[in-house]
Amino acid sequence: MKFVIKHDIRGRIRVQALNGRMSIEQADTLQYYLDTRDCVTAAKVQRKTQSIVVCYTGKREQVISLLQNFHYEDVNVPQAVFQSSGRALNEEYWEKLVNKVILRAGSKMFLPYPIRAGIAFAKSWKYIWKGVKALAHGRVEVPVLDATAIGVSVFRGDFDTAGSVMFLLGIGEILEEWTHKKSVGDLARSMSLNIEKVWLLSDGQEVLVDSASIQEKDLVVIHMGNVVPFDGTVEAGEGMVNQSSLTGESVPVAKAPGASVYAGTVLEEGELTIRVKVGNGASKYDRIAAMIEESEKLKSSVEGKAEHLADKLVPYTLAGAAATWFFTRNVTKTLAVLMVDFSCALKLAIPISVLSAIREAGAEHVTVKGGKYLEAVAEADTIVFDKTGTLTKACPTVAEVVPFNGESPDELLRLAACLEEHFPHSMAKAVVDAAKARNLNHEEKHSKVEYIVAHGISTTVEGRKAIIGSYHFVFDDEKCVLPAGTEAKFEALPAEYSHLYLAVEGVLAAVICIEDPIRPEAPAVIRALKDAGISKVVMMTGDSGRTAGAVAAKVGVDAFFAEVLPEDKARFVEEEKAKGRKVMMIGDGINDSPALSAADVGIAISDGAEIAREIADVTVGAEDLWQLVALKHIGNGLMKRIHKNYCSIVGFNTGLIALGVAGILQPTTSALLHNTSTLVISLNSMKPLCK
Structure with a gap:
């Protein structure tokens, strides 16, 4: 890639790309390329200006070399990266906002008043119709306020006021939709499926491979307790799948050959072999985004209260407008009251506060x-x-392997790793890592592995039953015994370690001592x-x-x-x-x-x-438990912010209504200040809770 350096300080460099116009996909490709480099701590690619900012560790020359050697076609980007980047969304809404402002300014400068009035009259019916529909369904909500304000202005022939109100409402709608979708997208990306390794069934053997290498129609084996990494169809096996993360079902669903399974669900019982439909977990992102947008079960009670309170205040606003007209007979003052509602700010600022807090938590891992x-x-x-x-x-280690059957510690560790590698637990990982560190490669010589929750693992290796697990499982449940003459050795096992017991054919073969500081x-x-x-x-x-x-x-x-x-x-x-x-x-x-x-x-x-x-x-x-403290502080801070937002929204908008009734503010000014306050409070809700 050709570029010029625009700014350069230690640990940060900003360059301008010179390769012609950059597409959205190219910008995402470059972003992915930089984010996956070890020396890059942060990167930001601005597509339209072709500006690239890179924060890095190490030598400056290394970053320059990365940029010089970059070619779009050489980077293999997972499809999920393009689907969930958010870049296209931001550009779409920015263009909507700019186009709306330009069209409004252009019409004011170049179109004569009769044409502007005709356009305002035509546009007003959309808002009036929404208000009528709300009333027809027995709901006195914000559309009724908007319809009343616009309808009164049109009825009076004040098309400039009606046009200004509709313009401000349109800007508010774009900002609200943009802010909400961006917040949901950021959250969905943080929750998207991220599975690095899967068991590929190849020539009858299970092979542990990178998930990125899985193609459509590959066969993948899923063991009990693991997440389903891809959408697919069950080819073999039976199991109970927890689909609550996608469907909200509290009871696991039985799956047998021919049934469909979905990325992100969990196999609670059994073992499944699935034929992959969609690779790279892309479908999980879409479902999470839809779930966040649609699922009421994820909303906090304060969000529900905000929506309820917002709708509940609309009749009072209408009553206030009616009272203003009754006592003052002044249409301008009445419109000033109608231009202000509590709903926009409450319905936007409170959910944004919540989504922003979730994103902040994500920044804390x-x-x-x-x-x-x-x-x-x-x-x-x-x-x-x-x-x-x-x-x-979170990373216990094997301190010692104590043999009891005469075999070498390495051979016994090899056998233990062969069993443990199928199940995700910190103790199992310690055994697998210890075998790997000693270069103890183990072929899959055992039959189907059975995992007994909170107890251990059982299988058959070359015709012999092998089990590994807790003392209770091995000696009490499975009735295994010590080899003759090893009682003293068993009693002398170091007490400072946790112990895993490995038995073959009902006789203790080894005790694996796990250091768990x-x-x-x-x-x-x-x-x-x-x-x-x-x-x-x-x-x-x-x-x-x-x-x-x-x-x-x-x-x-x-x-x-x-x-x-x-x-x-x-x-x-x-x-x-x-x-x-x-x-x-x-x-x-x-x-x-x-x-x-x-x-x-x-x-x-x-x-x-x-x-x-x-x-x-x-x-x-x-990495460390301080993230729990950060989580607690974020939760506490969120509740304080929501309370503060309630007070700010109600206080400011009540003040606008009072100024409108007093004749100090015109309707368009009230609408402008109301929308501005909503935007300011919403933007403030995005600020970090923990500084």
């Missing part, structure tokens, strides 16, 4: 699936933590959460009481429960809610899913099980 969950976060007074992968680090920030985060309004912090874990007690003492929770099963966590959450408490549950595993669903707000760790992320209402990054 926190994905919130709807406004009502931020409201619940603000109201929450109890927080329940899972231990492993939550209060402890406490997150260094955990104690400070818990204190900060209490400062932000949380009064009760609880830890629940399936670990032994000794391990749980040690962790609880270090992090400073108010209470802890050890050796609990998934249903125990969910039961505790329900009991707390029955006491009138608002509960947040934080976990990362399949076994946390029931409690995540039961809580007022379920929060999943991003590195945890995919089913936990899909079922949860909020997902936080795995």
Whole structure:
């Protein structure tokens, strides 16, 4: 690519492209190319001016080389990037706005008054008809106000006032629609499906490949607890699929060969082989955007109250206008009252506040699936933590493999990784990563893998039954035994580690010791959460009481429960809610899913099980727990901002009505100030809540 450097400081460079007119697709391609470079921390491509700003780390020459070597045709961009970029949307609405202003100015300057009056008269019928339809359905809402104001102006022959009112209403409609669609698009992009690896069925073998390489009609295997990565048709297997993220259904749906499955749903039970219809998860973005726009279940109660209050105030505005006419017999003063309504600002500013807060949470690597969950976060007074992968680090490591059957530690680790790689959990990931670090490649020699939630994994390897999991699963449920003469060795296992037990043919083969250190920030985060309004912090874990007690003492929770099963966590959450408490549950595993669903707000760790992320209402990054504090502050700040917006909207518009009745403001001036105030309050609602 040819370009000239316009501005250059350390860590930031702005250049002007010289390759001719840039299309929207080319701008998105360049944006994707820069965003995916390791040395680029941020990039912005302005299509019309062909200006490119790049913030980077490292050497300036590296960025210049990236730009010089860039060619549009060499970049393989996922189709979902083009579909969800938002660039076309912004340009479409900007052109609508500019065209409307130009047409209005041109008509005022070049068209004689009779023609302008005729145009205003023709346009007025659209607004009058909307008002009539609203009344016909028994609704006294904003269209009735608009129709009354415009109709009175037309009836009086004041077509300039009618035209000005319609122009301002049109500008407001464009800005409202643009702002809403942009906010929804930003949120949908943050929630879009992002699955890096999938199991491709090739020549009868499951091969782990990049999801971007999957083509239409490929066969993909989905194991229990995983997200369905693509739209497709079930070719083999049976399972129960949770479709709540797309349809709102609370009960999993049975899927058998011939049934359709959709990207973003979760396989809760069973195993499915699907034939892919749509790759790259593009369809998930469209469905999320539609869901956010249409689904009332994601709206917070304050948004619902805003809409209800806005419509409820319309009759009072009409009554005020009627009273003004009755006492003053002044049409201008009456119109000034009709030009002001509370609805526009309430219906626009409050939802924008919510969507802006969700976007701000996204900037903190926190994905919130709807406004009502931020409201619940603000109201929450109890927080329940899972231990492993939550209060402890999200990346536990294998400290030691203790053999009990005479085989080498590497061979036993190879077998354990072969079982564990099919299921997303921090402990399983530790085993798989340890095998990978030791270059222990393992072919798929086992039969179908069965995962028993909160217990372990069972399969058959070369005709021998192999299981791996907790002490309770291996020794109590499966009745496995120790090899003769290894009792002392078993008793001497290091107590500071968590243990995974591997057994073959009913006999213990190895114990894998997992180091699971406490997150260094955990104690400070818990204190900060209490400062932000949380009064009760609880830890629940399936670990032994000794391990749980040690962790609880270090992090400073108010209470802890050890050796609990998934249903125990969910039961505790329900009991707390029955006491009138608002509960947040934080976990990362399949076994946390029931409690995540039961809580007022379920929060999943991003590195945890995919089913936990899909079922949860909020997902936080795995880097550190301070994101929970940021989430709480954003929720608290959102409620304060909404209260402030209520006061500002009602106060300012009441003042406009009073000035109109007093004859100080003309109708067009009232309309202009009203629309300006709506825009200003809406723009202010987009400001960050946490500075």
